[in-house]
Amino acid sequence: MKIERYLLALSICLAPALAPAQGLDPSVILQPLADSWPTYSGDYTGKRHSRLTQINQANVKNLTLAWTTRLTPGSASGDGGGFGFGFGGRGGGAPLIVGGEGSGETGGRAGNVNIRASILEVNGILYLSAPDNAWAVDARDGHEIWHYFWKTKGGTHIGNRGLGMWHDRLYMETPDDYLVCLDAKTGKELWHKVIADFSLQYFSTPAPIVIGNHILVGTGDDLDEPGFLQSFDPETGALQWKWYSVPMEKGDPALKTWANLDAARHGGGQVWIPGSYDPETHLYIFGTGNPTPAYTGQSRGELDNLYTCSLVAVNVDTGKLAWYYQVAPHDTHDWDATQTPILFDAEFAGKPRKLVATAERNGYFFVLDRVTGEHMVTTKYSDSVNWAKGLNAKGAPVRDPGKDSTIGGSLVSPDNGGATNWPPPTFDPASGLFYVPSSDTYAMYYLTETDPRGAMGLGGKDEQFVASFGSYLTAIDYKTGKVAWRHKYPGGGRNGGNGLLTTDGKLLFAGDPSGNLVAFDPPTGKILWHSRIGNVSNAPETFLLDGHQYLLVAAGDTLFSFTLY
Numbered sequence: 001m002k003i004e005r006y007l008l009a010l011s012i013c014l015a016p017a018l019a020p021a022q023g024l025d026p027s028v029i030l031q032p033l034a035d036s037w038p039t040y041s042g043d044y045t046g047k048r049h050s051r052l053t054q055i056n057q058a059n060v061k062n063l064t065l066a067w068t069t070r071l072t073p074g075s076a077s078g079d080g081g082g083f084g085f086g087f088g089g090r091g092g093g094a095p096l097i098v099g100g101e102g103s104g105e106t107g108g109r110a111g112n113v114n115i116r117a118s119i120l121e122v123n124g125i126l127y128l129s130a131p132d133n134a135w136a137v138d139a140r141d142g143h144e145i146w147h148y149f150w151k152t153k154g155g156t157h158i159g160n161r162g163l164g165m166w167h168d169r170l171y172m173e174t175p176d177d178y179l180v181c182l183d184a185k186t187g188k189e190l191w192h193k194v195i196a197d198f199s200l201q202y203f204s205t206p207a208p209i210v211i212g213n214h215i216l217v218g219t220g221d222d223l224d225e226p227g228f229l230q231s232f233d234p235e236t237g238a239l240q241w242k243w244y245s246v247p248m249e250k251g252d253p254a255l256k257t258w259a260n261l262d263a264a265r266h267g268g269g270q271v272w273i274p275g276s277y278d279p280e281t282h283l284y285i286f287g288t289g290n291p292t293p294a295y296t297g298q299s300r301g302e303l304d305n306l307y308t309c310s311l312v313a314v315n316v317d318t319g320k321l322a323w324y325y326q327v328a329p330h331d332t333h334d335w336d337a338t339q340t341p342i343l344f345d346a347e348f349a350g351k352p353r354k355l356v357a358t359a360e361r362n363g364y365f366f367v368l369d370r371v372t373g374e375h376m377v378t379t380k381y382s383d384s385v386n387w388a389k390g391l392n393a394k395g396a397p398v399r400d401p402g403k404d405s406t407i408g409g410s411l412v413s414p415d416n417g418g419a420t421n422w423p424p425p426t427f428d429p430a431s432g433l434f435y436v437p438s439s440d441t442y443a444m445y446y447l448t449e450t451d452p453r454g455a456m457g458l459g460g461k462d463e464q465f466v467a468s469f470g471s472y473l474t475a476i477d478y479k480t481g482k483v484a485w486r487h488k489y490p491g492g493g494r495n496g497g498n499g500l501l502t503t504d505g506k507l508l509f510a511g512d513p514s515g516n517l518v519a520f521d522p523p524t525g526k527i528l529w530h531s532r533i534g535n536v537s538n539a540p541e542t543f544l545l546d547g548h549q550y551l552l553v554a555a556g557d558t559l560f561s562f563t564l565y
Helices: 002-013 026-030 253-257 261-265
Strands: 063-070 096-100 120-122 125-130 133-138 144-151 164-166 169-173 178-183 189-194 209-211 214-218 228-232 239-244 276-278 283-287 310-315 321-326 342-348 351-359 364-369 375-380 388-391 397-399 410-412 426-428 433-447 461-477 483-488 500-503 507-511 516-520 527-532 541-545 548-555 558-564
Touching: 026 209, 063 527, 096 178, 096 189, 120 541, 144 178, 164 209, 253 261, 276 342, 342 426, 351 433, 426 500, 433 500, 433 507, 500 541, 507 548
Parallel strands: 096 144
Antiparallel strands: 063 558, 120 125, 125 133, 133 144, 164 169, 169 178, 178 189, 209 214, 214 228, 228 239, 276 283, 283 310, 310 321, 342 351, 351 364, 364 375, 388 397, 410 433, 426 433, 433 461, 461 483, 500 507, 507 516, 516 527, 541 548, 548 558
16 A cells, blocks of 8 residues: 555656646637536536546545645745645745735735635646735645745735636636736736725735626725726727616616615625526626625615615626625625525426526525526525514515614624525535535624614624534425434534535535544435534535546645545
């Protein structure tokens, strides 16, 4: 066995020198996820389900660490090194490319970066990002190929969700609101464009999504500014279209759901998590954020506040809205609806249907027809949720005003973090189950701003965490919305890790709050394998390279690559 491992490691490390980046044809993303990982969710469906089977239930117990690499952010050059049975690691240091229009730095040494991004794998190269940083890493042994650092003007550095790729170009959003285009082979900056007004406190974290000749870009803002989705030309960076998630002009039919035009224009609805794409209808389906002011809704009127907290479908070629479904009318708890929606074709009520499903931060699970937006299923997937007093005629939860922030305090579930948050879910076609990291939490919400005009942004309330009844990996039957099983994680923590992956090898991978990477049996939740690597900070991924299937995940500033030996 030791000799076999030695020979395999040697063969990987003596593989032919890395060829120049061949780039990515956007049409590849239309194919079911298998050998590569070319976009945020692996493919356009959002399922995060790979067709690979080399790693499966019979051999997952033999998964072994192939290599690790620790990444250093900032303008400090150097070699964090890699590990691959003594053969991996960098040599001589990777080129450092510096761009940006600011003078400040964030990070500067290992340990200051938390990799939350989805990692692209194309032609044997990994492309990944953190705020102000992007890297190319050899997928065979983990050595760094190049490092790009953006000198920021400042702003919110809460995280970065990843890169987009179009042919031989990469695209990254920066916290100070630029879209940066890089040469994938060298990391050289080709251009950068302003995507939002930094002076208005916008910040940009999403992974750009490449669809044909469109680069779709979202932004965030915790003040009282409008949310929007934009499409840019991949070659020049020219703006193609811009869709606002709140009414901006008189005559907009959604304006009747706001107190007035001024309230709508400052109404939030930020777009900060990538969506999914249906090539048959050309619809990009994504979630919008909470309305603003977030907790004091008086200035918004006791109205729905469209199109905040909604699942929306926008035509990718025109930027026009096709349909919407609001999962939380007049939200007053900052439970934005920006969780990744999952597209799949399956039977429903005895007929084949084209579906979209989402488990929302507010604790409710929804299934819709993805062509028309027709409502089909609404259920709770968190036992503790108590903020709604029923469902309306459209199947959306009806807010209980008694659960708004009050002077005396209101006991509400979930707390601000939600029953789930940004970590992506997964869907397994074989089991028909939708999987989501979740938690059952309570908090007291106190009103601190009694002016009838309310407060700005996230102000006007004080929240005191009360209790957690556990963090879970939750499996939901899409046909009924009922929970099929829940795995309760030991030791508490929030939302049961940072994202999920399923495969045709009949495996479900997740990071748990205790620092383990775990393989589960998808139909039952039985644990099949685990490895303790530390705080798992992004969702697991898989790809096939040189005939070997790899399992890739990050823990803080370090990448871990597993394979079978």
